[in-house]
Amino acid sequence: MKKKLLSVLLASAxxxxxxxxxxxxxxxxxxxxxxNNQQVEDNNTPANNDNNGTSDxxxxxxxxxxxxxxGEITFMHYSTSExxxxxxxxxxxxxxxxxxxxAHPDITLNQEVLANADFKTQIATYANADSLPDVFMLQxxxxxxxxxxxxxxxLTDAIxxxxxxxxxxxxxxxxxxVGGKYYAFPALTGLTCTVVVYxxxxxxxxxxxSFPTTWAEVEAAVDYFEGQGIDTIAFGNGGQWQMxxxxxxxLGYQYTGTEWFDHIMAGDGQAAFxxxxxxAALTETQRLFHDTQIFNSDFNAVTNEDAREYFIAxxxxxxxxxxxxxxxxxxxVDADKYANLKVAVLPQVADGSYVNNYxxxxxxxxxxxxxxxxxxxxxLAACIxxxxxxxxxxxxxxxxxxxxxxxxxxxxxxxxxxDQVTVDFYNFNYVDNIATEIYDSYVDGSVxxxxxxxMQAMCNGEMDPATVAANAQASYxxxxxx
Amino acid sequence: xxxxxxxKNRVIFAYLLIPVALFAFTVFVPLLAxxxxxxxxxxxxxxxxxxxNGIANYKELLQDKVFWKAFGNNMYLVVACIIGQIGxxxxxxxxxxxxxxxxxxxxxxxxFFPSTISAVALGFIWTIIYHQKYGLINWFLDKIGVIDGTxxxxxxxxxxxxxxxxxxxxxxWQYIGYYMVIILSAVSAxxxxxxxxxxxxxxxxxxxxxxxxxPLVKSTLLVCITLCxxxxxxxxxxxxxxxxxxxxxxxxxMALYGYTTSFQYNRLGYGSCISxxxxxxxxxxxxxxxxLMNWLMTDKYDRIEKKLQKKTDKAMKKKMxxxxxxxxxxx
Numbered sequence: 001m002k003k004k005l006l007s008v009l010l011a012s013a014x015x016x017x018x019x020x021x022x023x024x025x026x027x028x029x030x031x032x033x034x035x036n037n038q039q040v041e042d043n044n045t046p047a048n049n050d051n052n053g054t055s056d057x058x059x060x061x062x063x064x065x066x067x068x069x070x071g072e073i074t075f076m077h078y079s080t081s082e083x084x085x086x087x088x089x090x091x092x093x094x095x096x097x098x099x100x101x102x103a104h105p106d107i108t109l110n111q112e113v114l115a116n117a118d119f120k121t122q123i124a125t126y127a128n129a130d131s132l133p134d135v136f137m138l139q140x141x142x143x144x145x146x147x148x149x150x151x152x153x154x155l156t157d158a159i160x161x162x163x164x165x166x167x168x169x170x171x172x173x174x175x176x177x178v179g180g181k182y183y184a185f186p187a188l189t190g191l192t193c194t195v196v197v198y199x200x201x202x203x204x205x206x207x208x209x210s211f212p213t214t215w216a217e218v219e220a221a222v223d224y225f226e227g228q229g230i231d232t233i234a235f236g237n238g239g240q241w242q243m244x245x246x247x248x249x250x251l252g253y254q255y256t257g258t259e260w261f262d263h264i265m266a267g268d269g270q271a272a273f274x275x276x277x278x279x280a281a282l283t284e285t286q287r288l289f290h291d292t293q294i295f296n297s298d299f300n301a302v303t304n305e306d307a308r309e310y311f312i313a314x315x316x317x318x319x320x321x322x323x324x325x326x327x328x329x330x331x332x333v334d335a336d337k338y339a340n341l342k343v344a345v346l347p348q349v350a351d352g353s354y355v356n357n358y359x360x361x362x363x364x365x366x367x368x369x370x371x372x373x374x375x376x377x378x379x380l381a382a383c384i385x386x387x388x389x390x391x392x393x394x395x396x397x398x399x400x401x402x403x404x405x406x407x408x409x410x411x412x413x414x415x416x417x418x419d420q421v422t423v424d425f426y427n428f429n430y431v432d433n434i435a436t437e438i439y440d441s442y443v444d445g446s447v448x449x450x451x452x453x454x455m456q457a458m459c460n461g462e463m464d465p466a467t468v469a470a471n472a473q474a475s476y477x478x479x480x481x482x
Numbered sequence: 483x484x485x486x487x488x489x490k491n492r493v494i495f496a497y498l499l500i501p502v503a504l505f506a507f508t509v510f511v512p513l514l515a516x517x518x519x520x521x522x523x524x525x526x527x528x529x530x531x532x533x534x535n536g537i538a539n540y541k542e543l544l545q546d547k548v549f550w551k552a553f554g555n556n557m558y559l560v561v562a563c564i565i566g567q568i569g570x571x572x573x574x575x576x577x578x579x580x581x582x583x584x585x586x587x588x589x590x591x592x593x594f595f596p597s598t599i600s601a602v603a604l605g606f607i608w609t610i611i612y613h614q615k616y617g618l619i620n621w622f623l624d625k626i627g628v629i630d631g632t633x634x635x636x637x638x639x640x641x642x643x644x645x646x647x648x649x650x651x652x653x654x655w656q657y658i659g660y661y662m663v664i665i666l667s668a669v670s671a672x673x674x675x676x677x678x679x680x681x682x683x684x685x686x687x688x689x690x691x692x693x694x695x696x697p698l699v700k701s702t703l704l705v706c707i708t709l710c711x712x713x714x715x716x717x718x719x720x721x722x723x724x725x726x727x728x729x730x731x732x733x734x735x736m737a738l739y740g741y742t743t744s745f746q747y748n749r750l751g752y753g754s755c756i757s758x759x760x761x762x763x764x765x766x767x768x769x770x771x772x773x774l775m776n777w778l779m780t781d782k783y784d785r786i787e788k789k790l791q792k793k794t795d796k797a798m799k800k801k802m803x804x805x806x807x808x809x810x811x812x813x
Contacts (some may be wrong), residue, residue, distance in 0.1 A: 131531070231633075238639075239726060297614065301613075449742060455727065457729055457730025460730070
């Protein structure tokens with residue numbers, strides 16, 4: 001009898017332990033990855049400190065404030081060590097986090113670091129399960145919804161009262177402002193999403209002293225490049241989002257002006273995707289991609305990663321993509337091509353009402369704090385300190401001096417040591433052009449998903465712009481209705 | 483003797499409880515949860531903030547053109563794969579089984595090989611094969627002079643009209659070996675004497691395949707078709723890699739649409755509703771295909787016999803009734 005009882009007990013114990021495994025699995029994995037990441041960061045810290053004198057200044061500020069909190073802070077972001085190779089924002093961010101961690105030995109900073117695509121899914125899953133980490137990267141698109149649901153903390157006072165407040169670039173605050181309140185410290189760096197990268201020598205051979213400023217001139221160059229057996233401009237829309245982030249989100253402003261998108265963001269009913277101006281932008285996009293031979297014929301089947309290889313290999317005279325593509329191209333071309341590397345804004349359309357040199361720039365992510373942290377004032381102070389320092393001067397000075405990029409904190413740094421390509425890109429981003437908002441940093445994924453899929457069909461000539469606009473508007477109204 | 487080492491029923495039951503509990507936890511709980519969530523408008527964030535909206539999601543699903551297009555694409559995959567995978571596998575089995583073919587084990591192993599590779603890796607491989615400029619297909623067409631330079635070749639993955647065929651080819655190619663191995667095991671169980679005597683009687687290879695092998699392995703084929711239907715109703719990975727459902731929504735399949743809706747559009751309530759829709763549609767298609775297969779697989783003569791039997795039964799009953807009536811009257 002005893003044996004039977006024991007076997008039943010054992011069996012049920014196994015069931016329970018197995019079930020528990022199911023639930024606990026994630027956490028275990030995360031912890032082990034945390035430990036790995038932790039190790040990587042610890043290894044990096046001394047090297048970084050040795051390399052750069054400014055880090056000590058930053059550390060001084062970070063360590064200057066005594067934090068009462070001792071314990072654990074969970075922090076989730078997507079600056080993996082792989083991504084930080086050559087990526088200024090990511091590199092400086094990891095370094096600033098490591099510095100903060102080193103300056104606060106009493107606080108255990110538990111990091112969960114995932115690649116961006118995985119991060120987006122994972123953080124949404126945490127939000128759905130109401131188990132967000134203490135501190136995490138908030139995507140601008142989620143700010144309104146998560147603020148309304150009380151998931152993220154109102155950081156207005158923390159930002160306004162920050163010792164660095166006078167140096168903050170409040171333009172970068174837009175994606176994280178909900179009802180006049182700030183919900184995140186804008187993080188990493190602000191760089192363009194739409195840039196034309198071109199080989200000046202190839203265009204000089206075609207008879208252009210610089211990249212054409214109008215689409216008509218670009219079209220005139222097509223015959224020459226076709227004769228050379230290469231594409232005029234390489235573009236990749238295989239992922240469907242590229243046509244949005246890297247093209248219409250910039251070209252659109254030439255037709256709609258900036259006010260139109262302000263209304264779309266606000267959802268005040270004063271702007272619609274079916275407005276003539278936006279339909280005109282879609283029509284021009286369709287014309288450029290479907291009716292002319294400017295772009296590589298497989299633009300809808302290849303990704304931006306493939307398309308930029310066409311440019312690097314010399315199979316295309318120019319390429320349109322985001323800053324991430326530019327930094328990859330910069331690192332991949334040989335010395336000859338590097339010397340000829342130039343950047344330009346999107347050429348101007350013939351029939352737009354607001355034709356200008358626009359480039360869409362912003363900081364899509366900010367450091368936000370879980371609303372639950374507010375229950376523990378000491379912990380809250382520590383979390384705010386972390387968010388402020390990793391987006392503050394320690395980060396900004398390093399990323400400026402090493403990569404010529406700007407973050408939320410406007411640091412002044414010496415540009416003289418940079419080569420012409422880097423200086424050109426700095427001026428492109430921060431000096432020469434009119435900055436506009438990136439469409440898909442706002443509104444909702446469902447609206448952009450509908451628009452992106454339809455635009456792909458539209459650029460194949462299988463859908464007309466008016467229908468594309470109507471579908472996007474229906475999706476937008478469904479979003480606003482809820 | 484046996485009884486003494488046979489554990490008591492309760493013990494057996496307790497051990498069986500483990501897999502049953504796991505199965506329930508991983509299959510029934512999510513299914514019921516999805517059913518529950520499908521009655522809510524849940525746009526990300528904790529579930530407590532979701533609002534019940536009755537059957538609004540289901541109403542939307544019935545009118546959702548993308549979902550029904552995706553369902554149509556899944557059906558296309560099912561038909562293409564039944565013909566492509568099982569059909570070709572059957573032909574290959576017949577070929578391998580012929581006396582002329584040497585190294586049967588090698589054919590079997592290499593045939594099975596593609597189904598062991600992850601669909602994601604295969605998706606990438608075929609993306610390169612279909613690539614306009616660097617792909618194998620356009621390179622070949624260029625070499626034999628069909629196209630003038632790969633730059634002027636077809637952009638395969640952007641061909642809306644034929645995109646479903648283009649994405650099914652890798653899928654068919656991958657699983658031919660899988661079904662080949664299953665059918666091969668069924669065919670090798672057939673008594674060789676039957677085939678040999680048929681051969682002596684002058685039956686050709688095609689006749690032997692049609693009239694002897696096919697009827698004898700029909701139950702295995704039925705299993706293959708069920709597996710094939712179920713597998714293709716949940717097609718996801720290679721399409722996700724190759725086209726992301728594009729161009730536009732031309733190659734969208736139900737699972738990909740459910741995933742996109744839930745995790746990219748953050749519409750978890752509607753995403754759950756799509757999952758329930760997939761479940762119902764798949765159940766209907768699998769059930770329907772089994773009924774159809776049973777009907778098709780029943781011998782023509784069996785059917786005629788059954789019909790005749792029914793007729794005679796009816797006539798007999800009528801006669802009996804008449805007799806009974808007559809008897810009652812007489813009585």
